Amino acid sequence: MRKHSAVLRLSTLVLFCALAGFGCRRTPRGPGDDPFLDDDILSPHELGGGPGTYPLGGRTADGIPVTGVQFDNVQFAYDSFQIANSEIAEIEAVGRYLAENPDVRLVLEGHCDERGSREYNMSLGEYRALAVRAHLIGVCKIDGARIQTRSYGEEQPLDPGHNESAWRLNRRVEFALFR
């Protein structure tokens, strides 16, 4: 009996440490990591959630663009919507700005490079925008009603070039701020 309860306590401790170790800066899991993971096991707030955790609220017209502040785009690897650790700082800077300016709304504009199917790229661009949104809601605690998404797929490249550097630049989420 004692031995079993010791094992039980040890397992619980290990499990607790594992969960606690995720912290607030975890990148959302992408496809291919573990497609059969049960969504219920991991708390969305601890992980920053996945895109599917936060339904979009209503849709609001854009409003007046905010000037005088500029945030870098979030960049993505090919065919991926995983947010690299290097991109987190920029997202959290936007989070801080939104927290300090409660009258500002955000539209996350998701983009892809020109390769691949246009229709799939509309979904991939949207998923990239939703991944950033999930981090802002789950980690930075911004109200989801203030954040919308708009996918442009491959329709609006930043760089019209047909090479790796252009494609890298085009795989992005842009921050469009409005009042």
Next chain:
Amino acid sequence: MTEFRHEPVRTRRRAAAAAGLAVLTLWAAGAGGQDVTVTKPGAAKSAIDIDGMRVPASAAGQTFLATLAADLKRSGWFAIAPRGTGPLAVEGTLRPRGDGLLADCGAVHRGTGRSYFRRQFTGLDPRRLAHAVADEIVQEVKGVAGIASTRVAMVGAHGTRKDLYVCDIDGANLTRITSQGAVCLSPNWWPDASALLYTSFHGGFPDVYRIDLRTRRRSKIAGFPGLNAGADVSPDGRSIALALSRDGNPELYVMDVRSQRLTRLTRWTRSSEASPAWSPDGERIVFVSDRTGRPQLYVLDRRGREPERISFGGRECVAPDWGPDGRIVYSRRMGGGRYQLCILEPDSRHTVQLTSGGADYEDPSWAPDGRHIVCVRTVNYRSDLYLLDTMGDAPVRLTTWDGDWYSPAWSPE
């Protein structure tokens, strides 16, 4: 099944060269060396003589004949026989009738005297009339749907303008459909070919619209928060499959056309879904999902059982279209990075590569004859639409105009 009858190969000089190819194509066509003239590599063809079609010596008459000949050739089933020869013949007259024309004609088999049909066709436009006659010939002689009267919807890009266009299958009558200055994509036809569904940024966000081709009246079908895209109408016209991200993730939904009620079909929150296409019986949907890390094809049925993966090769399998005979065509990213078209039988998973070579082939759409496919061919980042033949005829370029042309959809009739 088509009936072929015996006819000797005309040119003995070419017989040796053509023999091997003929054997192959005839074998492929399931025939036994019958009413067929092999004129070039590709599918077997029946020789048909249209000289028996008497037309007035007017522009309309000449247009009718030239269009009829071109339509019969484009169908892939026929070669135009020199005058007075050929086992098959079109016979009849074209005459003015009121403001328009009347064609009274049919197709016969000279050898047996069999009459395939005899009908009257009326119309104002000699091209349209010829299309109708050609389709009837294909239907009655070959037992398959004709494509002469069909059209292709597409996006034409000129600078930053991306509008919807429609043209006849022979490239005539190119018409711009949208003109709002907003980016449009992914047109799909209503089953009766009266309207198009498409995605547009007209309202500032990607929304799905329906535009009536006759009245040009536009209505918004889906404007939910987030993404609204990839809309495809079911064959019975009652449901629209589309990708929406309103619940926080791009998933597939079906919208009832009448009630606009939504039913969610997929619940994979850690991946994005896209590109739904209905099966010809309206019971199943093929779509793209990246749940394994890369976009692949899946099939689900309306009863909502767990979707089944059906594509297993290639780094990406995207842009599926489900054809009238049950085969699925899609674009696959090959090892070297090129996109090629493949044809997949969903039940056996048997896959055949349709295209090859130094270009990217994407965005395929089946013709209602279940034989031809329109697709995007991109070389050096310039895109044009090509008509491909799954039975071996050479590709034919459809778009010969300035700009980039993509997102084709072949009309259902």
